[in-house]
Each structure stands twice: as structure tokens, then as C-alpha cells.
Amino acid sequence: MQWLPKWRWYDLPNYVLNQLTVGDHAICHEDLSYAESARQRLDLYVPHQPRADRAVILFVHGGSWQHGNKQDYRFLAQSLAQSGFFVACMNYRLAPEHIYPDFVEDTILATNWLLDHSQSAEYSYNADKLILMGHSAGAFNISAALYHPDLHVKIEREDVIHALIGIAGPYSFEHRGDPIAQFALPQDIAPEQLMPNYFVQPNQIKHLLIVAGNDTLVEDSNTEKMAQSLKNIGNHVKVKRIARTRHVNVIATLAEKFSRFFPTKQLILDFIED
Template sequence: MQAPLKSLVWAVCLCTLLGFVGEAATTSAAEPVVPPGITLERGIVFGKGGEQELKLDIAYPKSTDGQLPALVFIHGGGWVGGDREAFLPLIVQFSQAGIVCLTVDYRLAPQHRFPAQLEDVKCAVRWLRANAEKYHVDPQRIAAFGASAGAHLAALLGTTNGDARWEGSGGNADQSSSVCAVVGLSGAYDLTLGYENSVKQSFFEGRSVRGMLESFLGGKPADKGDAYRSASPVEHVQATTPPMILVHGTADTLVPIEQSEVMEQKLKAAGVDVEFFRLEGGTHSSFGKDAQQSMLKISESIRARLQPAAAK
């Protein structure tokens, strides 16, 4: 990546200021201003989830001397809401740093339950790899970036690399859905634990967590234990899991930081490269104390994970 690091810092800052991490961010973002040198394509059909067409938006530099890294952005919304447009300003900003960026839709619960959402985001990665030449993407440098429920799906993308059980039939079956790295903001990684601990949360947040999980997985852990385990990234961690960047606020009361702590422990035990940014005072939709410094460090970490192998 040759663009200045400040572009990445501003991109992460946008994510925070516009509240895209929060589960309540279910409304579409305003149309972003596309700067000179960047192309934004909207509403591309990348595959099908059952009978539903799946769409993405993609932003990329108009000219490049070689292959570029790519980031697949996955929105939050508790698996029951949200859409790809929430990340539109962010993909435009990141594309200025020399990254091909796409933000994707996926089927939502309760109409569509797990693993529909994972199948759909895997389909998006396969589509990008199939179109790598067109967009000047390095197929070896495709990473996933998710916030909240999107962080959960991004982590599942990484931990199920190479596992054919979760591919679905959305299109481009000849391509790999593997990613080289994962960035997760305020994610849930052990869904059984999340449900069990929801009784310790406030009345409204605990009820919200239970409602989202039951919609996503079709019931309570007592009845759907296998689904809760299958949908938990911590259950799929192995030595071949790609590097992960975990970001979580210490004051997040909707998805407590314990979720990232448990994920970090699993990754370290498997020998996986993991960097955990613990944001003091950060909530589910803010970066807490020393936000600017935290964003700088996170941006640098993302930049490092997307460097060509020879440059690392």
C-alpha cells in the first residue's frame, strides 16, 4: 500500500463517528462523495442466497501499477438488520489507501437462519477472487473486516477457511473463499457464552441479545446447542486460521469484551497470530479514551497484514 496512513486513520474514524459498529445502525448511509481517482460501483449482484439476489458495492483506485489488497466489509445489525450501505463512506476512504473495498449484503434472520449468512459472505469472497483480474486484486491478499455481528461473520470466514461444509451454492464454486486476515470490531465469538451471560446484562440489553441469537439460530442453547456451537468462531479455531485483529471496548455492555478475550485465548492456544486492541472506556459504538492513538495503531496493524508476503 502506497497511500499515506492518515487515509486509514480517517477511515476508521468515520466508522466510529457514524456509529457503524452499533447494532442499531440499520439505516442506509448518505451517498458518499467519491474523490477523483476512485471508482465506486453500486448494486452489483455477486451471487444468490437461495432465491435471493445478493448485492455488493465496490470502491477501487482507477489506476494502479500492480495488484492491490482487498477488504470485504461485513455490516452489523444483530444478524436481523442492517445493510451494505452502512459501510459506503468507509470503503471509499479505504480505497484511497490503495485497497479494493467491497461492502456486502447477506440474508437476514429470522427468515434466513445460520448458516445462510456465512454462506453469503463466503460467496462474496469467491466472487471477488473470480473477478480479481478485472479489479487488479491480489488473490492472496483478500481480508475481511466486520463490526459487531459482521465481526462474528468475518471471524467465521477466517476460522472456516478451506472447510467445504459452509460454502453454500451461491456462485463461483470453483473459487476459494479463504481470507488472509480478519479484523473484528466489537464481535461475538462464543454464542453459547453470550446467551448464558445475557442474564448478567441490563434488562433491555440482555433481552436484545437473547432475541437476536434466538432469531439467528432458531431457539435457545438448550434446544439448539449444536447450532450455537457451529456458529461460534471459537469452535473452529485451528493452527491454519489466518491472523486476526480484535478490537473491543472495555465498556461495551451490549457485547462484553469477554467475547474478544475468549477468542484471543483460543487463537493464542492454536498458535495463530492475533493482535488484541483493548479500548479503555470504549463502548459498542465508540473507541473510548485515546481514540485517535488507538485508531492509528489499528490502522497500522491492518496495513501490515495486507502487505505482500515479501514485504512482511
């Protein structure tokens, strides 16, 4: 199988999904810089037929904070663009070279870039209808970007964030000594000083927390604790489980070719419209 670049072996499922993507629903503006580092880039997909509200989704990939690439999620961006969304898929600085909070602050910087560039003649999306979406480590990133008071940068306008959609997110767990998180999250502080569920604040943002039905990597308790923290302060939150999925492949259910067999995409669309 010489046709498959070696650096893609760890992410073969996404590579295959991209090869199976048949729809061309958006123009992709690649490698837009939201900061100075080579990893601080995003791809912005402009739908051929935008929704009336011209809403924009920022998608943050997973990968244990150590790997992953925005270009591996073309299948997701094109599928969401099919429904009229502008979609920004971002890269962020990776562990172990960069540990928390670098990748969270990158999420904030990318969010602020989207807020600042909505009036571009090439893009012209609605920054007042911003949706944050993340899978796995990316779900942690968007939650921590929104709910942690001790970061060096802040989201410029939280009032325009319409929804937060976390998919199989590790929002609350003992990271000290964890075989994956130990390379990305500081080992000298307790979860109470780090995990986003401890820092939630009241707001009008809608939260959708999606759980993979057979997730053996991220325990359900992560979502349960995050949801309870949001409920305790009166924030809007829904939790939905996607049957017949695991931690990695739950994101594949958003692909155009497979979305008809799983409720994930329609669930997200209905949630945004609700």
C-alpha cells in the same frame, strides 16, 4: 426532519457519517451479484491510487443479523480506498427470514466471487491479498465462514486470505434465549456446536481482534475466548482495545473525518503491513 428516509432511523450514525464523507478516493461499482437473491449483492470500490500490492478488503456489516446495508458504509470504503485498498462492501440475507447459516454462507459466496473476478478489466485487484473485515455480526460471519466445518459451501482458496480483522465481534456466547440472537441463531443447539472459537484450525492468516473500550452490548469475553483459541493452536493473533468507543460507534472511528482522533485506522494499516 423530512429529509431522512424512515428506514434509516435505526442507522442514523452511519447516515450522518456518509453525509460527512468528503473524500472521493474510489469509483464504486454498485450492486454486483455474487448469487441470485436480491440481498446477495456487493459494492466494489476501486481506488484512484491503488496500493502496489492491489490488496482487496471484504467488509461485512453488523446489525444483529437483522438489519444493515452495504451502502451505509460508504464512509468506511472511501476511507480505506484513501489508503489504496480495493474495498467490497457486501449485503447478506437477513434474519428472521434467514437464520444461521444463511448469512455465513453468503459471506463465503461473496469471498469466492472476489476470488473469481480479480482479473476483470474494470477491477483488477489482487485476489492473492484478500483481507476479511467485519463489524459486530459481520465479525461473527467472517469468523464462522473461515472456521466452521459443517457449512454447505466453502471458501475456495483459504491460502490467499492475508488477514481477518474482527471489530467488536460476538465470537463466543450463550445465544440460546439471547434477546437479539434468538431471531438469527438456532436455539436448539449449544454454543459449542455453533460459535467459531470452537472450530479454529491452524493456518497462516493474521488475526486482528478489535474491542470497543466501552462495549456494553458484546462482552469482552467473546474476544478473549476467540483469541485464546487461536493462540492455543499457534495462530497469529493480536487483540487491541480502542478507548472512548462503544459497540456501535467504534466503526465510525474508521471514517476519514474522525480517523485522526482514534488509532483504529492506523492500527489496521500497521497490522496489514507487519
